[in-house]
Amino acid sequence: MMGPRVGLLVLALALAVGLLSLVREPDVSVNDATTRVGDGAYDLEPLVSPSLTGWPLKVVTKVITASPFGPLILRLLINDMGLHMVREFAAQLPRLTPMYYPMIRIKNDEKAAIAAETLSDLELAMVQEGIPSKESSAAGYFTAYDYRRAYLAGHMDPSRAMEAVIRGVERLDPHLRMFSAFDKEDVRTQAQASAARWKAGEPLSVLDGVPVTIKDMIEVKGQPLTNGGTVVEIPDRDDEIVRRLRAKGAIILGLTVMPEGGVTPLGYNAHLDGTFNPYNVTRYSGGSSSGCAVAVASGISPICIGFDGGGSIRVPSAMSGVFGLATGFGRIPFDLGLALTTIKSGPIAASSADVAVAYAILAEDPDPEHFYAQLYDGGNGGMPPATLAGVSQTDRLDGVRIGVYWDHFRDADPEIVRSCEDALGALEALGATIVNVTIPHLRIMSMAHASKILTEFAMLWDLPYSSGNVTMEANTLITIAIGKTLTANEILAGERVRHWATDMIRGLYAEHRLDAIMSPSTGVRVPAIPADSRKIGESNNPLVLQVMKYIFTANLLGMPGMAVPVGYDSDGLPLSAHMLGLHWHEHRIMRLSFALEKHHLKRRAPPKENFFNLREELKL
Template sequence: MRLSTAVKVGAVSAVFGGILLALDEHEIDPVDPTDTSYDLVDAKAPAVDGTLLKIFSWLTTKTPFGVVILKVLLNDNGFHHVRSLAAQLPDVAPMYYPMRRLPSTEYAKHEDAAKSIPSILANGLGQHEFKGEKYFGIDDYHELYKSGGSTPSQAMKKVLAAIEQAEKELRMFSSLLPDDVMEQAAAADARWKAGKPRSVLDGVPVAVKDMIEVLGHPIFDGGSESVQSKRDDSIVRRLRDLGAIIIGVTVMTEGGVTPLGYNAHFDGPKNPYNKEYYTGGSSSGSGVVVAAGLIPVAVGFDGGGSVRVPSSMSGIFGLAVTFARIPFEFEGLSSTMIKSGPMAASAKDAAIAYAALASNFPKDHFYADLYDGGNSGPPPPRLDGFDKIEDLSDVRIGVFWEHFNDADPEIVAACKAALEFAKSRGATLVDIRIPHLRAMNLAHAQVILSEFALMWDKRYHSGTKIEANTRITVALGKTFTANDVVSAQRIRAWAFDIMKNKIFAENNLDMIASPTSAVPVPKVPPGASGVGENNNELVFQVMKFIPLANLCGLPSMNVPAGYDKDGMPIGFQLLGDHWQEHRLLRVAHALEVGHLVRKKPLAYFAPEL
């Protein structure tokens, strides 16, 4: 007797369902939540690019075997440890938005310290001497226009000409509208001529990442298809209100899924230090356009290092702020990991951009969670102490040495040198230990992959052309169960409390230091051209020091720390407590002025202003 198609399908589904249940059936391991042993282990996964990547993507996303393959990969990498630890924390409620409301007394201190921000936004932070080569920054533009040495229109003509040349080599922009840029410049000319510039940013070129809506520009979100923007995101509105010129929209990795930086649809961006190397992602174009000397500031988004990693690989400063510090409006609002931040040529430019982006916040979707009847949303930004860089004796820096040292020797040496400089200026180094980093990192991965799968679910099923690696990432995110995700959110709540009340409070820390990436900037394999790469072992190494900031909503900053034997940049990471960006910026400024010997990249296209 013939079986119907429905019966056959049901039988096959039952078999695969049984396999999946078996793969999910891990015993709950006995775990001591107080164990502070260093437990990170390397990821295990195949590295594929080119034709092999296409085949692997087809197997994992187009065949019945795919979900089994992905489950095996997850099991091989110990994702069941998240459930094991979560099971030991029955009294911990899951946390979805990692936000910390300040008590009234602390909020008042921020309000008092923030009184200097209007003056900084009006006049800048002044000039500073540097050991290395200097980039043309926000204050330089301000002085140029103030002295009458140039007008915004004259400057933007030169910037656009330089971008035209650089774009041929570096492929940084997904959208550039020269006529629109010159219209903005003409408006800035009129304000300067009338003696009424809106701020220190008036006439300064700024770029934003290709997931931030800019009126009149197509937004791709790194993908193959775009949506025409009919509005400005609140981030763009704040910049325009201060007179900044939105120069264009920068290439990002598709959907932000990879920290390596390459986008197959745009065949770029390219690293200005060496075009054979990755740029870091996902805010890759934003990092490159600043590193190449074309503009002083670009805006990125960071859900898993997407500001810090490209800043590290491109040799610039990148600040991923406290979660909810900088409001924005786009589909990623469904993410509980993503936060924004400036990527800048100097610590000073990062500080000014931070003050601009975090000021005048609207009543966004985080407002209700941070409003207690007396304090209106996030505390105002502050930059007090930014110039107090000769004496760091009031700064306490935590170091988890086993974690710090778990990186390439050249990177460790450069980052230790940065620490020693801070110590020579009086900073106190404090030994710390953070429990269960492995479970925390895996919890971050479970949450962000699940959220990404939701955001890209429609495109995944609609026939939209999607990179092979992106398809695998969506399928991986869809593989997690509700049990997995809720367990991860319980780990998040536990980690949030550990970081706030034990690591920072008990040790009286201002920040925690580590490398930004565990490996030197990697080369782009030849097979990745036009296709991309899936290399989770490398991704793990790149992200080894990244997840805590996103999981717990903490501010974190990449500071250039030097260069490796191949001349590629090395990044040093500072991780702060909630709402303490000003402390990170101060130490970054001290390192930049007193320690770092800056080298411009080979592909440097700064206009002659």
């Protein structure tokens, strides 16, 4: 226990540090701006800040959130982040309006080009073509297409398959901690209904009888929803995402663990003591869709649906060695959190084809009454249609153009860089053209994203935080407190930067005729979980910045991004490349994922000990 002298010392230091901050935002002068529009040098720098776990984190949290010195320290932290640079930058753009929602409206000819093929025809064609092929890197995993083939051949029915999956959950979940809600009787009921449809020869879709897991912030009727926290709600309805999956016969397997509120990309939840990486349980799994990625990586479900506000689909996919698509803003309709302008949904899956079919089902036929359709054009049928055009055309990539910002690409762990360079070389060997590009002001963009996601998170959690009646992790409390301290000037400046950056990136794609921009998915290899964090969590902003350095652009600008496994490091942990796509063009980055899966990483190695193999379980 901390003694009174140590406590007084901490308070004294807090007061001194707080006074240094002068309790105000730094003055902004356009003439003295440290970062000017037009500067092009690579500017992402490592953050120098202490990592806190255990009792020091408890003490700092108490001082920041429940003492008179808290506002002083919070202002210092924000000033130290350099958010005044965002205001300086935005002040140089007086004619640009702040962009609140990153909803991009495109011209009719571009929409017509996207609509070259319909989803239903392409989905059927993919099944008939037998994608993924036997040579696919998904070998070892039992994909959605494997379920369909086994049902068609009569090797098993959904009831027999789900009994095996239930045994797999009961074996793996106690030490991987991937499920926050799992009702095996409900799974059995769904499986019996699916088995009856298959017996009658009337399956609803390629996903009929396929187990799909759901992140614990998406409403599933009757399943306890916690959003990673300690307050439990029992929804009386399904989210639109879940309704669409049920309509296609998918078996909703359960809800998966996430960090409290999705606050950290590291993926650990101290309330639930999980989730752990199936390749090495002493390592983080990535977050915030941590249980989602682990459920897929461990072989329990071929598909999980998550949300992504700061890499929450792509980071855990990268760290757990699976595929993760965060679609563009507004592409997949959902019901929860529509006030959050950085949030998108999408599938985490065992194969590129499973990503594609989940995307096809979730993104087709936008409801004209849904918020996103209304935001696009008032629901007048103008949203660009989703398509899978060309995704399986991977033997040649002639005409495909991939942008690379080399200074950024190579600013990662050497093993990650080498693996991603090898993957890039494989795409070039298939005919793709590599285009050197420069993306200026990444630091400003990173801070603009931080200003948005921090304030929106604080808004979402303001009531339980202010009530003081809800138990929260220390890192969650600090994050909310920072978000509540940001000023209107800082938030609006971030939104003006969002407008500038959207125009800049779209101009880059148009100028170079790009299909994607490629980079690593994370800047660091899968980190270890500190022992002290098991009870209280970890606050480690420098590590978080390294994890998110290739991810945030897609969230700030509403662009689609995809994490694609490309190899393993010297410790046998997964490595991943990231594809950033243009608004409404998810199919282009999915094509690159298909190509890498087929021609580069031809066989993946599932976790050795923490893996459920349905083939072996049922002796298929």
